[in-house]
Amino acid sequence: MNQVKFSYFLRALLAVGLTSGSFALQAQAVDVAAAEALLLTNKCAKCHSVDKKKDGPAYKATAAKLKGKANAEAELFTHLTTAPTIEIDGVKEEHQKIKAKDDAAVKNLIKYILSR
Ligand code: HEC
Numbered sequence: 001m002n003q004v005k006f007s008y009f010l011r012a013l014l015a016v017g018l019t020s021g022s023f024a025l026q027a028q029a030v031d032v033a034a035a036e037a038l039l040l041t042n043k044c045a046k047c048h049s050v051d052k053k054k055d056g057p058a059y060k061a062t063a064a065k066l067k068g069k070a071n072a073e074a075e076l077f078t079h080l081t082t083a084p085t086i087e088i089d090g091v092k093e094e095h096q097k098i099k100a101k102d103d104a105a106v107k108n109l110i111k112y113i114l115s116r
Pocket residue numbers: 039042043044045046047048055056057062065075076079080085086087088095096097098099113
């Protein structure tokens with residue numbers, strides 16, 4: 001490769017790096033207002049709060065438990081969408097299935113929970 005071509009090559013690499021970097025940032029951003037609205041309409045606060053244990057664990061405790069786990073988002077997606085069996089004071093019941101307009105809204109909420 002001659003020098004001119006090489007410098008084009010470097011610039012192209014840099015451009016790809018910059019754009020993919022900003023896409024990654026966009027993918028990480030949490031819409032806090034949308035997440036909190038979804039918690040409200042689903043009445044999740046009956047059993048959860050951000051930092052206090054109620055019948056269910058605090059979101060902070062869940063975030064701490066799953067920190068650094070590669071499949072954390074997938075695990076919570078399954079938890080929220082498949083009504084797994086949970087136990088409250090020794091009584092088994094189905095976990096509430098979340099009602100949201102689409103999967104993206106659920107994933108945004110999961111990012112919110114994991115970033116508490
Ligand atoms: C009737 C009470 C109740 C309601 C309502 C409820 N949850 Fe839960 N939730 C629980 C309990 C209890 C657990 C603990 C389950 C376990 O650890 O086995 C739990 C677990 C969780 C977890 C942690 C899962 C994990 O793997 O650590 C998340 C996140 C969660 N709930 C979110 C929600 C959201 C969001 C809503 C509203 C759509 C909701 N919950 C509604 C009781 C509830």
